[in-house]
Amino acid sequence: MPPDDCMALVKVAVAADGVSAPAADVPALRNVVAEAARDGIDLKIVEVASNPGMDTALRDVATVVGYDYPDSTVLVLSTNYVGSYSGQFHRSKLEAAEDHAKTGDPVVSAQNFLNELTSPDLPWTGLTVVLLLGVAAATVGTRFLQRRSKRSAELLDAAE
Structure with a gap:
């Protein structure tokens, strides 16, 4: 089947329930899509039967599907590759999220992908501020101890 015909079928399946996959995986993947919706994520999942020659082809498929759903998140899975x-x-x-979705099991992969999307990010700004304040405090403390040590040495020399 020509690629354009395949994409047309994928788009029809995704439009119906957010999932384009082999029949055996559809119910479980629909559950992941429903869970994503509860978390405020419009997730679309496409499962490809075999690995493409390059993993970037899956991102291309995700982008083509995403063109029809610009505010959604599209996950495309093959046996070993992931695109989004x-x-x-x-x-x-x-x-x-893609790194966590490379399991070989499409349902586990989709669930891992969603879990990573919904997990909170590290508060990098806060951590950076705390680190900078810690370095500044250590610098001031070191300078204070240097001056104190120098004063003690001067007093000891004067006493001798």
């Missing part, structure tokens, strides 16, 4: 698109999440968050 999102109008909601930054690429760094998607890449981290």
Whole structure:
């Protein structure tokens, strides 16, 4: 079947219930889509039967599907590869989620992907501020101890 015909079938399946996958996986993947909806994520899942020549082809498929759903998040899975698109999440968050989605089991992969998307990010700004304050305090403390040590040495020399 030509690629355009395949994409047309994928789009029809995704439009129906958010999932384009082999029949055996559809019910479980629908559950992941429903869970994502409860978390405020419009998730679409596409399962590809075999690995493409390059993993970036899956991101291309996700982008094509995402074109029809610009505010959604699209996950495309093959046996060993994962691709994604999102109008909601930054690429760094998607890449981290993709790393957790490479399990070989499409349902577990989709669930891991969703779990990573919904897990809170580290508060980098707060951690950076705390680290900078700690370094500044250590610098001031070190300088204070240096001056105190120098004064003690001067007093000891004067006493001798």
